[in-house]
């Protein structure tokens with residue numbers, strides 16, 4: 001997407017930082033410890049949801065020291081916008097056979113939860129033995145797709161604002177921002 005560079009810089013510079021990288025790394029370590037307690041003996045398959053899950057996955061993987069495989073999928077319902085469609089668009093499905101596997105979905109954010117629920121259902125339909133979810137951020141509000149919906153593993157909670165950084169985009173940009181930021185205005 002071609003967007004006015006001045007606009008992008010203004011959005012970044014006026015955003016409010018909710019978490020810095022030290023806080024993110026501490027949260028990732030807590031998730032890694034919890035995942036280790038559950039998966040130490042079961043050779044799970046970790047599936048990263050592209051694009052947003054890439055930073056979380058990258059920081060998490062090297063903190064896990066049990067046997068695991070990784071793959072990725074690309075499913076989206078936001079396509080460069082800041083509000084989502086109800087329909088999930090599947091761009092890439094996992095390349096590894098999920099039958100009988102303990103699958104863990106890694107994503108940047110649980111917002112309404114439509115995306116994760118659809119992915120979990122798709123993995124179960126492909127015969128996964130178990131499907132768990134891990135997200136870097138859980139956005140706190142009362143619009144979850146199911147009341148009380150939570151990921152199995154959560155890094156941090158964040159307020160109900162549009163967020164970017166650590167994999168999350170602002171109109172396709174700033175996934176590279178170091179930390180988690182709330183767009184102001």
Ligand SMILES: O=P(O)(O)OC[C@H]1O[C@H](OP(=O)(O)OP(=O)(O)O)[C@H](O)[C@@H]1O
Pocket residue numbers: 049050051052053075076077078079080084107108109110111112113114115116168169
């Ligand atoms: O809980 P929900 O309200 O369904 O939203 C969460 C999803 O939205 C974002 O993906 P997006 O569709 O923007 O694609 P991206 O990963 O390429 O940013 C994010 O990465 C999650 O997958």
Ligand SMILES: Nc1nc2[nH]cnc2c(=O)[nH]1
Pocket residue numbers: 078109111112161162163164168169170
């Ligand atoms: N970048 C980004 N993607 C999202 N997908 C669902 N909620 C959000 C959000 O707050 N920020």
